[in-house]
Amino acid sequence: MVAEGHSDAFVAFERVQKSYDGETLVVKDLNLQIGKGEFLTMLGPSGSGKTTCLMMLAGFETATFGDILLGGKPINHIPPHKRGIGMVFQNYALFPHMTVGENLSFPLEVRSMGKSEREDKIRRALDMVQMGDFAGRRPAQLSGGQMQRIALARALVFEPELVLMDEPLGALDKNLRERMQFEIKHIHENLGVTVVYVTHDQTEALTMSDRIAVFDDGRIQQLATPDDLYERPENAFVAAFIGENNTLKGKVEKIEGDTCHVALDDGSRVKALRVFVEGEGARTTLSLRPERVRVDVKEGAADTVLEGTVKERIYLGDHIRVRMDVAGNDEFVVKVPNTSGERHFKLGEKVAVGWAKEDCRALDPS
Amino acid sequence: MIALGPGPDNRAAPTGNTGNANMAQAEGVQGEVTAEKLVTADGIPLKRSMQRAERRRKLMAFLLVAPLLAFLFVSFIFPIAQMMWRSVENPEVVNALPRTLEALEGWDGEDLPDEEVYAALYQDMVADQELPRQEQRTGPLAVRLNYELSAARSAIARTAFRLDRLEPPYKEAFLDAHRLWGNPELWRIIQREGDPFTASYYIAALDMTYSDEGEVVMRDEDRRLYVPLFGRTFMLSAVILGLTFILGFPISYFMSILPMRKANLLMIFVLLPFWTSLLVRTTAWIVLLQEQGVINSSLVGLGLLDAENRLQMIYNMTGTIVAMTHILLPFMVLPLYSVMRTIPPSYMRAAKSLGAKPWTAFRRVYFPQTLPGIGAGGVLVFIISIGYYITPALVGGQDGRMISNEIARHMQQSLNWGLAAALGTMLLVSVLILYWAYNKLVGADNLKLG
Ligand SMILES: Nc1ncnc2c1ncn2[C@@H]1O[C@H](COP(=O)(O)OP(=O)(O)OP(=O)(O)O)[C@@H](O)[C@H]1O
Ligand SMILES: [Mg+2]
Numbered sequence: 001m002v003a004e005g006h007s008d009a010f011v012a013f014e015r016v017q018k019s020y021d022g023e024t025l026v027v028k029d030l031n032l033q034i035g036k037g038e039f040l041t042m043l044g045p046s047g048s049g050k051t052t053c054l055m056m057l058a059g060f061e062t063a064t065f066g067d068i069l070l071g072g073k074p075i076n077h078i079p080p081h082k083r084g085i086g087m088v089f090q091n092y093a094l095f096p097h098m099t100v101g102e103n104l105s106f107p108l109e110v111r112s113m114g115k116s117e118r119e120d121k122i123r124r125a126l127d128m129v130q131m132g133d134f135a136g137r138r139p140a141q142l143s144g145g146q147m148q149r150i151a152l153a154r155a156l157v158f159e160p161e162l163v164l165m166d167e168p169l170g171a172l173d174k175n176l177r178e179r180m181q182f183e184i185k186h187i188h189e190n191l192g193v194t195v196v197y198v199t200h201d202q203t204e205a206l207t208m209s210d211r212i213a214v215f216d217d218g219r220i221q222q223l224a225t226p227d228d229l230y231e232r233p234e235n236a237f238v239a240a241f242i243g244e245n246n247t248l249k250g251k252v253e254k255i256e257g258d259t260c261h262v263a264l265d266d267g268s269r270v271k272a273l274r275v276f277v278e279g280e281g282a283r284t285t286l287s288l289r290p291e292r293v294r295v296d297v298k299e300g301a302a303d304t305v306l307e308g309t310v311k312e313r314i315y316l317g318d319h320i321r322v323r324m325d326v327a328g329n330d331e332f333v334v335k336v337p338n339t340s341g342e343r344h345f346k347l348g349e350k351v352a353v354g355w356a357k358e359d360c361r362a363l364d365p366s
Numbered sequence: 367m368i369a370l371g372p373g374p375d376n377r378a379a380p381t382g383n384t385g386n387a388n389m390a391q392a393e394g395v396q397g398e399v400t401a402e403k404l405v406t407a408d409g410i411p412l413k414r415s416m417q418r419a420e421r422r423r424k425l426m427a428f429l430l431v432a433p434l435l436a437f438l439f440v441s442f443i444f445p446i447a448q449m450m451w452r453s454v455e456n457p458e459v460v461n462a463l464p465r466t467l468e469a470l471e472g473w474d475g476e477d478l479p480d481e482e483v484y485a486a487l488y489q490d491m492v493a494d495q496e497l498p499r500q501e502q503r504t505g506p507l508a509v510r511l512n513y514e515l516s517a518a519r520s521a522i523a524r525t526a527f528r529l530d531r532l533e534p535p536y537k538e539a540f541l542d543a544h545r546l547w548g549n550p551e552l553w554r555i556i557q558r559e560g561d562p563f564t565a566s567y568y569i570a571a572l573d574m575t576y577s578d579e580g581e582v583v584m585r586d587e588d589r590r591l592y593v594p595l596f597g598r599t600f601m602l603s604a605v606i607l608g609l610t611f612i613l614g615f616p617i618s619y620f621m622s623i624l625p626m627r628k629a630n631l632l633m634i635f636v637l638l639p640f641w642t643s644l645l646v647r648t649t650a651w652i653v654l655l656q657e658q659g660v661i662n663s664s665l666v667g668l669g670l671l672d673a674e675n676r677l678q679m680i681y682n683m684t685g686t687i688v689a690m691t692h693i694l695l696p697f698m699v700l701p702l703y704s705v706m707r708t709i710p711p712s713y714m715r716a717a718k719s720l721g722a723k724p725w726t727a728f729r730r731v732y733f734p735q736t737l738p739g740i741g742a743g744g745v746l747v748f749i750i751s752i753g754y755y756i757t758p759a760l761v762g763g764q765d766g767r768m769i770s771n772e773i774a775r776h777m778q779q780s781l782n783w784g785l786a787a788a789l790g791t792m793l794l795v796s797v798l799i800l801y802w803a804y805n806k807l808v809g810a811d812n813l814k815l816g
Contacts, residue, residue, distance in 0.1 A: 087716065096735065110726055
């Protein structure tokens with residue numbers, strides 16, 4: 001599913017740069033290969049250049065430098081309407097003066113398709129998004145979720161091989177969002193289209209994507225599958241951006257194979273997995289997922305054992321979130337599973353916390 | 367405050383028979399609560415207590431608009447009603463010649479009336495002369511009859527002057543005083559207009575007249591005045607509408623895609639005609655367009671035009687069109703611009719991404735969404751230009767005149783207010799018809815003004 005090299009990549013960005021004002025680069029040296037049928041998500045904070053990349057692919061912005069290839073052919077000079085790329089816009093962009101049926105009919109009409117064929121496709125597309133009864137309505141008479149479905153149906157009705165979605169669920173409430181995520185994923189699997197999806201919601205990215213490209217500052221910080229991204233972030237930005245994350249700062253004292261011995265700023269010693277450190281003596285950020293930290297660990301029962309002071313305790317049903325002060329970081333969070341012998345944490349209580357070396361990743365200092 | 371009546375749980379369950387039941391639930395759509403059973407906490411039915419609250423609100427709203435309403439009534443509705451009244455009101459003959467009209471009742475309308483009628487006329491005129499000057503009614507009568515028959519004024523004036531010398535038999539005496547009294551036409555007119563209301567102003571305004579048989583017929587082709595003028599007014603308005611649209615659409619579009627700051631700067635140029643005095647503007651047009659004006663001189667100077675063939679661009683239809691297009695352009699641009707600003711660029715992008723060529727995307731997606739603006743601008747420009755007066759009067763010359771200029775002429779020079787009122791009412795009615803048609807076609811709620 002994941003394409004390597006550009007020979008068989010369906011979509012490829014090759015050293016693409018983009019500047020709007022001729023002074024700053026919004027996209028810096030973007031290299032990205034997307035395989036056929038893949039669901040690739042561009043994830044990143046606001047202003048990181050995700051929409052810009054999508055617009056370049058759709059043809060509404062031109063790359064300042066570099067090539068964008070579709071099916072192996074450069075498309076820099078092909079106007080948007082000849083690219084045959086379906087697109088779902090953040091505000092849906094359903095044509096307000098046309099009914100739902102006419103909206104769906106539009107891409108088929110401009111392709112001079114016969115009436116019966118058109119009606120057939122429209123019906124199938126509407127059924128696909130479970131909106132079969134709504135062909136006669138105007139967009140203004142639909143709810144947000146319904147508009148979303150219609151926008152999706154319209155982007156798919158002319159059977160494009162590539163569909164771009166720019167924060168398509170941005171305007172929906174949480175419940176509906178989750179249902180729509182599931183439906184989009186479902187449609188993707190059934191149709192086998194290639195989807196490039198933009199979001200700044202990480203849960204959305206993690207649940208839907210085959211691969212995720214994490215954007216920051218106009219660059220891809222990491223391109224990986226969701227589990228890789230969560231389990232094995234390659235730099236401090238990704239570790240902090242994806243999921244919840246505890247950071248400890250310190251200095252690398254010794255490197256043995258893939259193990260770093262790190263002296264934290266308060267003097268405690270920690271063993272960590274070497275991921276992205278320059279060498280001995282360099283500063284580093286240690287990244288640790290809250291659910292990988294165990295409490296009440298006996299000395300020697302884990303690679304690292306430190307003492308924490310309980311600052312706050314939040315009961316969340318299936319688990320208890322405890323905020324502690326560990327090695328000078330008072331934002332250190334531990335998730336304790338709510339098992340039968342419920343452990344009571346008192347404020348100010350000293351707790352021994354520990355973790356395995358592999359769960360503590362030594363990353364760039366940032 | 368609102369408590370449910372008997373049976374607290376009368377909420378209908380969400381209907382589960384459509385494929386979207388789940389979704390409806392997810393989006394919080396719930397069954398309706400039956401209204402009759404609702405009472406407020408103090409036991410008054412909800413409906414009544416709501417009406418009471420509504421009434422207070424309506425009263426407040428009314429008090430807020432009352433001053434404007436009063437102003438509108440005094441300055442707008444009342445004058446218009448009076449204008450309409452004047453266009454049918456016809457008191458002159460009835461007031462001045464009551465006895466004559468009575469005597470004329472049995473007249474066949476063919477030969478001259480009998481002595482008896484002339485005697486009645488004499489009595490009417492004598493009675494009138496005995497009234498104080500301000501109340502005399504022969505003057506208005508003479509004016510009124512003169513609208514219908516051009517020598518009537520002098521006939522009445524001369525007869526009134528000689529009234530004390532007239533002796534029976536009055537028929538001969540009157541015929542002697544002025545030959546018009548021997549014209550059955552005059553008598554027919556007196557008989558016809560001896561009614562407190564008349565259609566004759568409208569008949570004149572429609573270029574119609576009474577034939578000798580008393581039927582309403584169109585005037586001769588070359589004596590028609592108002593109908594062609596109405597036609598020209600509509601034609602000119604349509605041309606101006608077309609021009610403002612052709613000029614206004616691209617500039618509005620351009621402004622709508624510019625950043626706000628630059629768009630505002632451009633808007634100033636569009637609004638400039640609003641801010642300069644009409645006379646200054648008109649003078650500028652005269653300087654530019656007249657035969658010895660800037661444009662003509664430049665063209666001659668460049669050798670593009672012979673000195674003898676200077677273009678006539680002002681004091682004719684061209685002048686009216688040019689100047690009015692300039693003045694009315696903002697009325698087209700403002701609604702268009704305000705509508706276009708609200709059309710997000712993503713619609714055009716969506717259309718293109720769906721495979722439409724730029725022109726198709728414009729025609730089928732962008733343009734239809736500008737229709738409310740076009741409608742509003744069109745209605746504004748057309749309605750304003752139909753009633754436009756000052757510019758055609760200043761730069762229109764003879765063939766650039768519009769119906770309002772004719773109305774003004776009747777009000778200020780010929781003083782035929784009845785005819786002016788009839789013309790004005792017709793103008794008003796045609797504007798209302800236009801608006802009604804627009805409303806039928808586009809819907810007035812779609813009107814986007816500014
Ligand atoms: N048309 C434009 N002209 C100038 N600068 C632009 C334009 N569009 C975007 N930018 C700038 O480019 C940068 C990247 O914008 P982009 O829209 O790609 O961000 P994004 O990742 O999609 O953010 P978001 O999640 O908020 O949508 C931003 O700093 C933005 O200000
Ligand atoms: Mg964006």
